[in-house]
Amino acid sequence: MLYFVNDSVWIRRVPWTLIGIASLLFLIGLSAIARGDELYRLGEFAPRQRIWAVMGLGVFIGAASWPYHRLKWLSYGLYGLCLVLLVAVFFMPAKNYSHRWIPLGFMNFQPSELAKLAFIAALARYLMHRDSFRNWRGLVPPFLMTLLPVALILKEPDLGTSLLFFPVLFAMLFAAGARPRHLTTIALLGAMTAPLLWMQMSAEQKSRIVSVFTQKAGGETPDDDGYHLHQSKRVFALGGVWGSQLAGMPLQSRRAYHLPESRTDFVFCLVGERWGLVGCLLTVTLYLLLIGRGLLIAANTREPYGRLLAVGIVALIGSQTLINTGMTVGLLPITGMTLPMMSYGGSSLLATCLALGLLVNIELRPNYANGTEPFRFVE
Numbered sequence: 078m079l080y081f082v083n084d085s086v087w088i089r090r091v092p093w094t095l096i097g098i099a100s101l102l103f104l105i106g107l108s109a110i111a112r113g114d115e116l117y118r119l120g121e122f123a124p125r126q127r128i129w130a131v132m133g134l135g136v137f138i139g140a141a142s143w144p145y146h147r148l149k150w151l152s153y154g155l156y157g158l159c160l161v162l163l164v165a166v167f168f169m170p171a172k173n174y175s176h177r178w179i180p181l182g183f184m185n186f187q188p189s190e191l192a193k194l195a196f197i198a199a200l201a202r203y204l205m206h207r208d209s210f211r212n213w214r215g216l217v218p219p220f221l222m223t224l225l226p227v228a229l230i231l232k233e234p235d236l237g238t239s240l241l242f243f244p245v246l247f248a249m250l251f252a253a254g255a256r257p258r259h260l261t262t263i264a265l266l267g268a269m270t271a272p273l274l275w276m277q278m279s280a281e282q283k284s285r286i287v288s289v290f291t292q293k294a295g296g297e298t299p300d301d302d303g304y305h306l307h308q309s310k311r312v313f314a315l316g317g318v319w320g321s322q323l324a325g326m327p328l329q330s331r332r333a334y335h336l337p338e339s340r341t342d343f344v345f346c347l348v349g350e351r352w353g354l355v356g357c358l359l360t361v362t363l364y365l366l367l368i369g370r371g372l373l374i375a376a377n378t379r380e381p382y383g384r385l386l387a388v389g390i391v392a393l394i395g396s397q398t399l400i401n402t403g404m405t406v407g408l409l410p411i412t413g414m415t416l417p418m419m420s421y422g423g424s425s426l427l428a429t430c431l432a433l434g435l436l437v438n439i440e441l442r443p444n445y446a447n448g449t450e451p452f453r454f455v456e
Contacts, residue, residue, distance in 0.1 A: 090440065090441050091437065091440070091441065092370060092374065092436070092437055092440045094366075094370055095367065095370045095371070095374075095433070095436065095437065095440075096433075096437070098363050098366050098367045098370065099367065099418055099433055101363055102360065102363050102364070102367070102417075102418040102419055103130060103418045103419065105348060105352070105356065105359075105360055105363075105419065106126075106344055106348070106416070106418060106419025106420065107123060107126055107127070107130075108348075108351060108352075109340070109344050109345075109347035109348045109351055109352075109419065110122050110123045110126050110340045110344065110347070110421050111123040112321075112347050112350065112351040113339045113340040113344075113347050114340075116331060116334050116339075116347075117331075117334075117335075117339065122340050122421050125421075126421050126426070129422075129423045129426045129427065130426065132423070132427060133426050133427050133429075133430035134430070136427050136430045136431050136434065137430040137431070137433060137434040137437075138434065139434065140430070140431050140432075140433075140434025140435050140437075140438060141434040141435075141437040141438045141441070142438070143438070144438070144442065145382075145383060145386065145435055145438040145439055145442065146380070146382065146383070146442075148198055148386075148435075149198075149201075149202050149205075149382050151198075152195070152198035152199045152201070152202045153199055153202065155195040155198060155199070156195045156196060156198070156199035156222075158195070159188060159191055159192035159195040159196075159226065160192075160225060160226060160229065162179065162188035162191070162192070163188050163189065163192060163226060163229040163230065164229065165179060165188070166178065166179060166188060166233065167232070167233075172185070175233050175234060175235065176233050177189065177233045177235055184423045184424070185423075185424070186423075186424055187422075187424035187425070189226075189230050189233070189235060189238045190424040190425055190427075190428035191424075191428060192226050192230070193238070193241060193242070193245070193393055193428070194390075194393075194428060194431060194432055194435075196222070196223070196226055196242060196245070197245060197249070197386060197389035197390060197393065198386065199222060200219060200222055200223075200245075200246070200249055200385070200389065201249065201382050201385035201386045201389060202382060203218065203219065203222065204219070204249060204250070204253040204385055205253075205381040205382045205385060205451075206381065208254070210250060210253065210254075210255050211254060211255060211256055211259075213259065216250070216255070216259060216263070219246060219250060220246070220263075223242050223243065223246045226239075226242065227239045227242050227243075235413060236412055236413075237400065237412025237413050237414035238412075238413075238414060240400065240412070241393060241396050241397055241400070241414075243267075244392055244395075244396040245389050245392045245393050245396065247260055247264070248388055248389065248391075248392035249385055249388055249389045249392065252375070252384065252385060252388040253385060285410045285411045285412070286410045288303040288306050288410070288411070289306070289407060289408075289409065289410050305336075305337060305338075305343075305411055306407055306411060308335060308336045308337075309336060309343055309346050309404075309405050309406070309407070309411075310406065310407055311333070312334055312336050312339075312343075312346040312347070312349065312350050313346050313349040313350065313357075313405070313406065315327055315328065315333065315334065315350055316349040316350040316351065316352070316353045316354070316356075317353050317354070318353050318354045318355060319352075319353040319354075319355060320349070320350065320351050320352040320353030320355070320356055321350055321351055322351050322352060323353070324353070334350070338413075340420070340421040341415055341420045341421050341422055342401070342404075342411075342412075342413055342414060342415065342420065343405055344415075344416055344419050344420045344421065345357070345360070345401060345402050345405045345416055345419070346405050348360055348419075360419075361402065364394075364395075364398045367394065368391055368394065368395045368398075371387060371390065371391035371394070371436055372387075372388075372391055374387050374436055374439055374440045375387035375388045375391065375439075377440070377443050378439055378440075378443045379443060379451065380442075380443070380451070381451040383439040383442070383443070384439075384451060386435060386439060387435075387436055387439050390432045390433075390435060390436055391436075393432065394417050394429070394432065397414060397415070397416070397417055398416065398417060400412065400414055401414050401415065401416045401420075402416070417429045
């Protein structure tokens with residue numbers, strides 16, 4: 078176990094760079110949400126986001142302070158609890174034709190946000206002291222652990238969130254020492270099953286994929302399934318290089334800025350509108366620095382569970398950022414997925430604060446288990 082000699086040693090171990098980057102991303106997101114409040118006048122979302130931020134700060138401090146190795150013994154139980162909650166949502170009232178939330182009065186809790194972290198914690202515990210996953214048979218349990226929450230989340234339906242589990246699984250398996258040729262073969266087999274997945278998709282989900290390949294530059298605003306993507310790119314373009322904050326609004330008609338779910342799924346578009354291309358490049362750079370700092374935490378951690386936990390969290394944040402930003406500019410199909418630290422929403426922000434708190438926790442305690450480098454296998 079790591080013992081700190083004095084407070085100055087503890088303070089030096091705090092990853093202030095990661096905390097600073099996350100804070101900047103939150104502030105950029107908050108400014109975008111406030112811009113949405115100004116444009117659409119459908120409610121004051123920014124003040125509520127500040128309230129979630131205060132709660133998130135408490136979650137972050139708690140997650141960073143509580144010794145993370147204790148989570149190892151709770152991980153399977155938390156994973157099972159999240160599966161129960163993912164079933165419970167189907168007994169709750171539907172919202173926008175989806176069963177994703179459990180109403181708690183002061184907020185609508187989205188179990189899939191917590192399920193992502195519980196899955197990472199449980200998978201890290203399973204992989205930490207095994208080498209069976211280095212053969213084909215040993216890969217079956219990790220994939221079954223993945224498919225259970227994925228199937229339930231797909232049923233809600235929530236295609237975007239369900240897709241996040243697979244890059245996290247592959248990243249953690251690779252970090253734990255799974256053979257790259259096995260992972261490559263599984264990825265190719267998964268790609269071959271795409272036609273079966275297509276047959277199971279709803280008409281709305283299919284239309285979102287088709288709209289990526291049928292999008293056109295300019296022209297009239299479509300009134301079909303391509304509307305969201307068209308407006309997303311349009312709001313981006315209206316920001317120009319410097320954004321409306323510095324250059325002003327090129328169009329005075331607020332109808333031109335209309336974008337459904339702008340403060341949640343499409344908050345990156347509002348960043349582009351308010352702060353322009355410069356703001357978007359800064360945001361992407363901050364995410365890259367955040368991911369790099371998280372990977373450095375994983376590399377510096379000798380304890381197997383902590384290293385896998387860090388890799389899973391970084392893979393989750395990276396995948397979610399890539400998919401969200403890619404869909405807003407027309408490179409990927411539109412999915413109902415938030416942007417970490419930036420999108421409006423209590424469940425998303427609190428879950429991200431919990432994840433970042435765990436990363437800080439791991440950085441503060443890198444030597445829980447002293448020994449050789451973990452995941453070294455003899456061929």
